[in-house]
Amino acid sequence: MSEPLLSVRDLRKDYGRRQAVAGVSLEVGRGETVAVVGESGSGKSTLGRCVVRLSRPTSGSVRFDGVELAGLSARRLRPLRSRFQLVFQDPSSSLNPRWSVRRLIGEPLRVQGREGDVAGLMAEVGLDAALAGRLPHQLSGGQRQRVGIARALALSPELLVLDEPVTALDVSVQAQIVNLLLRLQEERGLGYLFISHDLSVVGALAHRVVVMSEGRVVESGPAGRVLSRPEHPCTRRLVDAVP
Incomplete structure (x- = not known):
């Protein structure tokens, strides 16, 4: 059996006495979508930041394509960063307001010293070429998110x-x-x-679902089973909240 693209084992992230993530384990295969769901404050976003090493885990293992990330120095982590990328909830907060769409998408390529096709990336995510010179505030929310996705794709990552x-x-x-x-x-x-x-969004995308509550995994399994027959009260509340 091939090794998963991402393997998280017993991951913890503490902020003083508070455990934001308390012993979470999960795997993501190539071409697979694993959804991490939970109510506000459940620790799911902290988990995502630990996976891409925007935040250093307190303990536990994060293996990407067989390479342990959790303890790597910034220097040793740098060449791996192009292989996994983070797409934010609010693209405005991650886009320099003074940069054009062309520069925003091309910046990862410049930093890595690579050649790339910005126009091709724009077309791939459904952005009209006429938007290349626009600034973020001149775009709609959907267009800004497409810019964020195009920028994340610029270095041909394997995991988002x-x-x-x-x-x-x-x-x-x-x-x-x-x-x-x-x-x-x-x-x-x-x-x-x-x-x-x-x-409702998770049901359209995910192959598997991991439910978090208070930093811990409380339920997980195939998306169809978790969404149609939720077992934990937290999962049932999330299902009941779907219009």
Whole structure:
């Protein structure tokens, strides 16, 4: 059996006496979407930040394609970063407001000293070429999120950690972004760690679901089973919240 693309084992993240993540384990295979769901404050976003090493875990293991990330120095981690990328909930907070779309998407390529096709990336995520010179405030919310996704794809990653990527969008735009993510996964074979509290979106994307509450995994399994026959009270509350 081949090793999963991402393997998290007994991951903990403490902030003083508070355990934001308390012994979480999960796996993501190539071309697979694993959704991490939970109510606000459950620790799911902290988990995502630990996976991509924006936050250093207190203890536990994060293995990406067989390489242990949790204890790597910044210097040794740098060449691996292009292989996994984070897509934020609010793209505005991660986009330099003074940079054009062209520069925002091309910046990862410049930093890594690589050649790349910014126009091709824009087309891949459904952005019109006429938007290349625009600034973030001149774009719609959906267009800004497409810029964020294009920038994440610039270095041809194998894993995307998507932290509530459609929460700030209206329902029709959410559906467009979900369809975009499904197409990109099929074409590129991407693995997704999809963080959300919205099970209507999760149901359209995920192969497996991991439910967190107070920093711990309280339920997990195939998406169809978890969403149709929830066992834990937290999962039932999330299911009941779906319109």
